[in-house]
Amino acid sequence: MxxxxxxxxxxxxxxxxxxxxxxxxxxxxxxxxxxxxxxxxxxxxxxxxxxxxxxxxxxxxxxxxxxxxxxxxxDEERIDEVRADLATDAANAYVRRVRGLGMTRDRARALLEKRWDSHDDHTTTDADTGDA
Missing domain, CATH: 1.10.10.10 (Winged helix-like DNA-binding domain superfamily/Winged helix DNA-binding domain)
Incomplete structure (x- = not known):
């Protein structure tokens, strides 16, 4: 890590x-x-x-x-709450980054849908998050 x-x-x-x-x-x-x-x-x-x-x-x-x-x-309900929190954080980071690039909502949504459909690996990696 x-x-x-x-x-x-x-x-x-x-x-x-x-x-x-x-x-x-x-x-x-x-x-x-x-x-x-x-x-x-x-x-x-x-x-x-x-x-x-x-x-x-x-x-x-x-x-x-x-x-x-x-x-x-x-407590599966607690785990689901944390999963939602982590996903919200990831979504917020995505929105900040694509807005910073001057991307429209429609273009950002289309890009996300394209990546979602073509993404084979369902785990988080540095490449996915943009972290170095």
């Missing part, structure tokens, strides 16, 4: 972990990787990973069980 200097790393981790939950990479009700494992995989300090996981708990996307670890919420 590549980090952006525009927001704190732990905030970016919350977004990444939320994405993993809503896409099913971390299925509802399943045990999540441990703090040390996540930190090592992502190349961040364990305290940073811990802060992000604590925020996921505050957002009710996971829960801690003493001596057994963290688990993804089983």
């Amino acid at each position: 590549q980090f952006d200097t525009a927001s704190p790393i732990w905030v970016q981790l919350v977004e990444e972990f939320s994405r993993r939950i809503v896409t099913g990479d971390w299925a509802a009700g399943t045990k999540m990787p441990g703090v040390r494992e996540l930190a090592a995989d992502l190349g961040v300090n364990p305290n940073t990973a811990q802060r992000a996981l604590a925020e996921l708990e505050r957002l009710e996307l996971c829960r801690s069980e003493r001596a057994t670890g963290r688990f993804v919420t089983s």
